[in-house]
Amino acid sequence: MCIGLLLDIIFFIIDIIIPIWNSYNSGKISAYRKGLGKLLYTLGGFLPMSYVLSLIIAIVLGILGYISVSTAVFILSFSGLVFGLEIIIWGVIATYLSAVSTVRGRDWKAGLITAYNAFATIFDAWAYISSFFSNLRDARKAIDSSDFSVIDVLIIFVAALGVGFIITYAAYKEGLKSARTRYWY
Template sequence: MDLGLILGIIFLAVDVVISIWNSYNAGEISRSRKGLGITFYTLGGFLPMSYVLAIVLTLVLAYLGYLSLSTSIFLLSFSYLVFGLEIIIWGIIATVSSLITTMGTRSWKAGIITAYDAFATIFDAWEYITTFFSNVKSARKAIDSSDFSIIDVLLILITALGAAFIITYAAYKEGYKARLRYW
C-alpha cells in the first residue's frame, strides 16, 4: 500500500475525531456563551466534518465507478477551495483561543496545543495559497468537460453536509448537556 494513501487515511480519520471533539466542546461553550459556541461549532466541527465527508464520498464513489473523472476532480478542487479557506479561518481562531488559554493557565499542555495550532495554521495557509490557482484551473476544466455532472456534485455536497450535521450536532448536544469542565 502507498505511504501517501496511508497518511491520507490517517489525516482524514484524525480530522473526523477533531471535528467531533470541537463540536462537543462547542456545546460546552454554548452553555455560557451561546454565540461563541455556535461559531466554534460551525467553524470547528460542522464545516470541517463536511469537508472530510465530501472527500471520502467523492473518493469512494469515484473508485466504485459512480462518478466521472471530471466530476471527481471538480468536487475535490471545489472542496479544497471552499473548505480549505474555512479551515484556515478556524485555525486562526483556534490558535488565538489556545494562546489565551496558555497565557491564562501557564500550562505547558496548553502551550503545546498553541504551538501545534500555530504550525498547522501556517502550513494550511501556505498550502492553500500555493495551490489556489491550480485548484481553480482544475475546477474550471472539470466543468467544461463533457462528462461533468452538476447533479452528482449537488447530491454529494448535500449528503456530506447532511451527514456532517447529524454527526456533529449529536456531539454538540452531548457537550451542551455535559457539566462544564476546565483544565
C-alpha cells in the same frame, strides 16, 4: 502501501476527530455564551466536518466508478478553494480555543489537540496557497468536460452536509450537557 497514501489516511482520520472535538468545546462555550458557541460550532465543527466528508465521499465514489472523473476533480478542486480558506481561518480560532481549554483544564490531551490544530493549520495554509490557481484551473476544466454532472456534485455536498451535521451536532449537544451538568452539583 505508498507513504503518501498512508499520510493522507492518517490526516483524514485526524481531520474527522478535530471537528468533533471543536464541536464538543463549542457546546461547552454555548453554556456560557450561546451566540459565540453556535458560531464556533458552525465554523469550527460543522463546516470542517462537511469539507472532510465531501472529500472522502468523492474519492470513494470516484475510485468505485460511481461518479465521473471530471465530477470528482471538480469536487476536490471546489472543496480546496472554498472550504480550504474556511479551514485556515477557523483553524486559527480552533487552535486558540484548544489552547484556552488546555490552560484552563490543565489536560495534556487538550495540549495534544492544540499542537495538532497548530500544525494542521500551518499545513493547510501552505497547501491552500500553493495549490490555489491549480485548483481554479482544474475546476474550470471539469465544468467544461462532457461527463461533468451537477446532480452528482449536489448529492455529494448534501450528503456530506447532512452526515457532518449529525455527527457534529451530537458532539455539540454532549459538550453543552457536560458544561451544564458540571454546575448542577
